[in-house]
Amino acid sequence: MILKTLNLKNYRRFKEVNIEFPDGIIGVIGLNGVGKSTIFEAVAWALYGSPAARTSIDQIKRNGASPREPCRVELEFIFEGNAYKVIREMTGKTLSPSAIAFMNSKIMAQGAGAVTSFIQKTLGMDFKSFFTSVFAKQKELNALSNMNASERRPLILRMLGIDALDEVIREINIDRKTKKTLVDRLSITLLDQKTGRSKIEILSEKIKEFEKKKEDINIDISRLKEIVEGEKEEIKEISTLVDEERRNYEEINKEYQRLIEEKTRYNSYQELKKNTIEIKQRMEERNKQLETLKRKILKFQGISDEIQKTIERLEKIEEERTSLLKIIEQKKTIVKEYDKTIRELTRKRGKIEKMGPDASCPTCERILGEQYHILLEKYREEIEEKTSEEMKFQREIQIEEENYERIKKEKSALERKKEYLQQQSKEKEKLETMINQIDGEIQREKRDYMEKHRKLQQLEGVTFDPEEYKNIQEKMKESYQKYQNILKTLNRKREDLSKNRVKLEKTEGSLKLVEREINNLEEKIRELEDTKKRISSEQKETQRLNILYEIMTSFRSSLISRIRPALSEYATDFFRDLTDGKYQEIELDENYNILIYDRGKPYLINRFSGGEEDLANLCLRLAISEVITERSGGVFNLIILDEIFGSQDMIRQQNILRALNTLSSKFRQIFLITHVEELKNSMQHILYVYEDGDISKIELQ
Ligand SMILES: Nc1ncnc2c1ncn2[C@@H]1O[C@H](COP(=O)(O)OP(=O)(O)OP(=O)(O)O)[C@@H](O)[C@H]1O
Ligand SMILES: [Mg+2]
Missing domain, CATH: 3.40.50.300 (P-loop containing nucleotide triphosphate hydrolases)
Structure with a gap:
């Protein structure tokens, strides 16, 4: 790098x-x-x-x-x-x-x-x-020498990465121990705890027992299947019989129905016949009734005219009566007038008579004298005249009153007649209503009769044989009984079949249970076989791990034993150089003590000066770097x-x-x-x- x-x-x-x-x-x-x-x-x-x-x-x-x-x-x-x-x-x-x-x-x-x-x-x-x-860190060099040997050894090994090997070895050790425990634990699961016998053996015996059971059940099943098949066959046959008998019954029933229809028609024919006769009779009776009533009503012919006439007459008579009454009243008034006039004249004549001829006239004040008798005569004449006129009127009144009485009598006779006639008219109306009613009924019955007669004509020629009817009924009963009996047998057979089917199902069910049981046992055996296999593979693995453990530990030992001389050699080279050959050798002993050779003799580092100690440490550190560098391929x-x-x-x-x-x-x-x-x-x-x-x-x- x-x-x-x-x-x-x-x-x-x-x-x-x-x-x-x-x-x-x-x-x-x-x-x-x-x-x-x-x-x-x-x-x-x-x-x-x-x-x-x-x-x-x-x-x-x-x-x-x-x-x-x-x-x-x-x-x-x-x-x-x-x-x-x-x-x-x-x-x-x-x-x-x-x-x-x-x-x-x-x-x-x-x-x-x-x-x-x-x-x-x-x-x-x-x-x-x-x-x-x-990187050789500040103070690290001193630390190397200040440590005692037992601390230095792991530090150097760690610096060289050998502690990683320790870790690997530790893990291998854990692995092989874990595997051993696992093998022990698994081996126990192969044995029956109570008897200590092999579980596989015990389970195989159980399987044999169940196989025997399975055989027995299979025998039962084939027996039941045979029975069920036989019953099915029988049911099929009986079903055919049932069908046949039902068809037979239906055939008879059809005939029976036809006869019932015939019977019904015949009965209704008879009924209609009876009915029409009855209606005819009733109609005749009614006609007779009608005749009688018609005859009766003839008596009342012209009654309305007569009532009309009577009423008219009554009206006329009433008119006459009122006019007559008026005339009488008028004439009576006139008589009264006459009466009054006569009384006045009589009073006047009496007065004059009383006064005598020397009295002066009450009207002209002159003395009556000779006028007196003339006046009296005049009054007498006048009274006489008036009286005769009054008499005449009174006679007339008498005649009129006689007329009046006669008219009155006639009127009351007419009124009675009218009443009687009206009663007769009511009677007539009643008869008319009855006639109408009977006539209506006759019309209705006529229609009824026509209708029934028409039906009767339609049913004309209808026949019915009661003997045949009875025979069919008998036949039907027989067929029905027969049908029921076969049906009963069929149902019984069906029940038997379903019972046997249930039995078969149950037996098949127990077969399945036994098979499942066998499967379970086989599954368990398979599991145990797997465990057996696993144990064997784990055992092999443990052996391999044991070998690996041996190899790794010996590799580690050899590594450590080889590294120490290598470190000593590199450190010696540096140290010899840096001290201008004053000291020839530096060595890490087995305990990782640093020894410096002075004139061929090894001394512990604390024998040397502080500077020399630092130098020895530097050489050791450089040696470590060189070893690592070499190990990583020198790059x-x-x-x-x-x-x-x-x-x-x-x-x-x-x-x-x-x-x-x-x-x-x-x-x-x-x-x-x-x-x-x-x-x-x-x-x-x-x-x-x-x-x-x-x-x-x-x-x-
Ligand atoms: N985040 C930071 N910001 C500023 N200064 C920092 C920070 N962290 C550390 N320092 C300073 O950096 C310095 C540390 O530097 P360093 O250790 O590299 O010094 P050096 O040159 O190696 O000194 P010596 O010769 O003593 O070893 C210290 O003074 C520390 O206080
Ligand atoms: Mg620094």
Whole structure:
């Protein structure tokens, strides 16, 4: 892996920097806290995302950057001859992560998680392995020597990724144990708990029992089927008989119906005949009645005329009577007048007579004298005349009154006659009504008679044989009885059939139950066979796992045993170089103690100076990196060493640099992070990191 360019935006102290990485040994120089380590942390962050950062996500973005500005790292590198570019950023207030990865300008992955996965797959290591192999962290070297041996061993093994092997071995162990438990558990299920016998055996015996039962049931079924078939046949035959008998009965019934009709017609013929005679008789009687009444009514002929005449006469007589009454009244008035006049004349004559002839005239006042007798005579004559006239009138009145009486008598006689006549007229009306009624009835009966007579003519010639009728009735009864009897037999047979069918169904049902039972048992046996197979396969699998477990553990042991000498050898090479041959050998013993050979004799590291100890640690760390690099196919020609010069004197520092130079064949890029400014001149390239106000900047020198 070769780093080509790095662009940081708002990443920790850096507002915006662009770095182009050269090949060779590159010093990253700057004062404490300017951001040297940050540069490589940013590289790891671009590749692996937040887990590779040293702080939580919210502390990565530059303090002082506005929420609108993104926190962004863009890294270009070469790996196995391909050019890669990874851009990772966090945007917005929520710092939502996004990433994109290109290979030879082609998008390979998009999204924070996807890019991390892509990088892991491409480089063949996760961020932890990346740090152990490529990046020797500040303080890590001291930590290696400060540990005691029992701590160092797992750390080194972890750095070399052998702990992954441990994990695999542990999983295999769990697997084989689980499988063993499973085999034990499954084996128990094959046995009957009470008797300890094989379940398959017990179930097979049960199946045999059920098979026997099935045979018996099958015999029953075929017997019942035979019966049912026989009954069906019989029913068919009887049904034919029933049909025949029914047809026979229907035939007879038809004849019977015909006879009933004939009988009815005959009866109605007889009835009609009787009726017409009766009607005729009744009509004759009525005619007689009518004759009598007509004769009776003849007596009342002309009665209306007579009534009319009587009324007219009565009216006339009444007229006469009233005029006569008037005349009488008039004449009586005249008589009264005469009476009055006579009395006046008589009074006057008496007065004169009393006065005598010497008295003066009451009218002319002259003395009557001789006039007296003349006057008296005159009065007498006048009275006489008047009286005779009155008499005449009185006689006339008498005659008139006699007339009047006669008329009155006649009138009352006429009135009686009128009353009588009117009574006669009523009688006549009554007779007329009766005549009309009888006449109406006669007309109605006539029509009735005609109608019936017509019907009678239609029925003329109708015959009826009661003997035949009786015979048919008898025949019908017989046929009906016969029909009923066969029907009864048929129904009985049908009942038998349905009973036997139910029986058959039930038996078939129990056959199905037995078959189901057998199926269930077979299914159970199959399941048990499957379990048996499974047990055998699981047993095989367990054996395989046991073998694998053995292989893996021995592989691990051999790996560990081979790695230790390899580490010792590489570390020895570095150490010999860096100490100018002062010390010939460095060794990791079986317990992972670091031993340094001084003049052929091994000593524990604490016998040496602090600087020598640091150097030994560096050599061991470089050895570890080399082993990992070699394991990954030697393509990881990059190493970053963060503050390794801490306690080294000038000569050692120069020696380390020299040694690192010799490593250039193995590592194309070696980054040396240091705050020791003096080393500037000893390095091919310098990345100078410096503060500019609140932010940091970088310069390639
Ligand atoms: N989000 C941030 N914004 C601004 N500055 C930050 C941020 N996070 C960390 N820092 C500062 O960045 C600096 C850490 O930088 P770094 O560890 O890279 O320094 P260094 O150059 O490696 O120093 P040393 O030589 O001491 O190891 C610290 O001063 C820290 O306070
Ligand atoms: Mg640092």
